[in-house]
Amino acid sequence: MHEAGIAMSIIETAAAHLEKSGYGKVDSVSVRIGAASGVVPECLRFAFNAARAGTPLENAELLIEEVHVKGLCPACGKSFITEEKYFLSCPGCGQPGVRMVAGRELDIMEIEVS
Numbered sequence: 485m486h487e488a489g490i491a492m493s494i495i496e497t498a499a500a501h502l503e504k505s506g507y508g509k510v511d512s513v514s515v516r517i518g519a520a521s522g523v524v525p526e527c528l529r530f531a532f533n534a535a536r537a538g539t540p541l542e543n544a545e546l547l548i549e550e551v552h553v554k555g556l557c558p559a560c561g562k563s564f565i566t567e568e569k570y571f572l573s574c575p576g577c578g579q580p581g582v583r584m585v586a587g588r589e590l591d592i593m594e595i596e597v598s
């Protein structure tokens with residue numbers, strides 16, 4: 485499972501951050517996940533909850549911000565947001581070749597320690 489590896493790397497990153505900070509535990513980790521990143525938020529949450537046992541993130545909460553796919557059409561210059569994972573063509577002018585300018589995010593935004 486793809487999400488298991490991502491959950492592990494989030495935990496490792498947060499644990500390393502915790503060690504550097506000198507605090508005792510991680511309270512929460514905020515991540516931003518794009519709709520086109522290939523990561524399913526529910527799967528990531530499940531994997532995170534399974535993988536955090538016995539780590540300094542044992543009681544940490546995973547806060548997931550989902551980012552919609554945003555496209556920019558080079559033909560007409562319009563930008564738009566979709567619930568889908570991709571664009572086949574521009575919803576404005578119908579031309580193919582829409583550039584994806586958001587939606588592939590897979591970033592740790594914030595790690596709260598105490």
Ligand SMILES: [Zn+2]
Binds near residue numbers: 557558559560574578
């Ligand atoms: Zn267009």
